[in-house]
Amino acid sequence: MGSEDEEVKLLGKWASPFSNRVDLALKIKGVPYKYSEENLANKSVELLNYNPVYKKVPVLVHNGNPVSESLVILEYIEDTWENNPLLPQDPYERALARFWSKTLDDKILPAIWNACWSDEKGREKAVEEALEALKIFQDALKDKRYFGGETIGLVDIVANFIGYWVAILQEIAGLELLTIEKFPKLYKWSQEFVNHPVIKEGLPPRDELFAFFKASASK
């Protein structure tokens, strides 16, 4: 459990879903922390010292010890602060949660991201793959309220990109990927996700996020 002497710091990027995952996990656990916004065009000495291998955010620094890579950080947070667990107790259920977290990063998120940024030539195939990926993910939800069951869990947090970012990116790209017609269950989950009292406070403001990605799209 945490103590008053502990220092928790997050080096992050406000628009990044990977960075946001760590914010969400810390907020769900009620862990007080300092946030430091990194300018990736001009990386701080701190970032380069704390993450020499990848030089990326997010980095969690706990009592001066750095942890990098969002999934590794989430597991560290889970191991360190035991309240409001993000993972179930049962080893098989835990394995499923880890499988879906990894599959989100390895397969599902890249497919959706590619579709949103695809050019005319690759668009049709990219969209097909994105829709396939969303279907696989929706099937994993079954009839649960959250991927974590009755409470927000690891997979919900790792899927923040789908819960919140996709709506913005697909609008900018002029695509219909996650819609209530195409994926009613997953769409419903996304609404539960963004309306969850802790998650709501932890997500970046929609208008600013829209403007940020719209500007990137124009380049």
Next chain:
Amino acid sequence: MAQTDLKLLGGWFSPFALRVQIALNLKGLDYELIEETLNPKSDLLLQSNPVYNKIPVLLHADKPICESAVIVEYIDETWTNAPSILPSNAYDRANARFWSTYIDDKWFTPMKSLLMAEDDEAKKALFGQMEEALERMEDAFNKASEGKPFFGGDTIGLIDIAFGSFLSWLSVIEEMNGRKVLDVAKNPALAQWAETFAADPAVKGILPETLKLLEFANALKLKWAAEAAKAK
């Protein structure tokens, strides 16, 4: 501690399947090994891993677990007898997970590309990437092992499994290119570690023979080249 409800869908050539075998051996577990040829893929594999259709898959009382890293953690959490594959301290666990992911990302990726590459310039760049990764792993080893034989300390741990499972393939790459990558002069700690790892009882009987793997790799290269020619 014999178990009769464990099945591993694996392949002798697969470093990822090897990871699971090492973990099962460390825990002293009995299991049925089902060799997949992957051509065609068995119905059991397709049903058990519908997302990726890949090995390894561990079936525990017919419940499938996929992805080698996930399977190894599952084994460690389900069978809590010694040795522990992950450390108990949260920061050490994060370190173990970080380096295991790094290995898949920065070591396996160039290694796989090297197998497929024909171009000398491309190969040179890939060898460079592997050598850089090796330098980092040497440093990581010195920090994690604290003078003990493994990344995991006295016994094989997560990083040992993640990295050690590639040793036979590394020998194949070295053979095919007439070039040493893991060099006792440049990476003395890892060179020693590799020997210790390969000799460990949990690993010894199951490492694929370099010659057999070399044959397999050459056949794979021909297959990929034929597919690439067809695609043009």
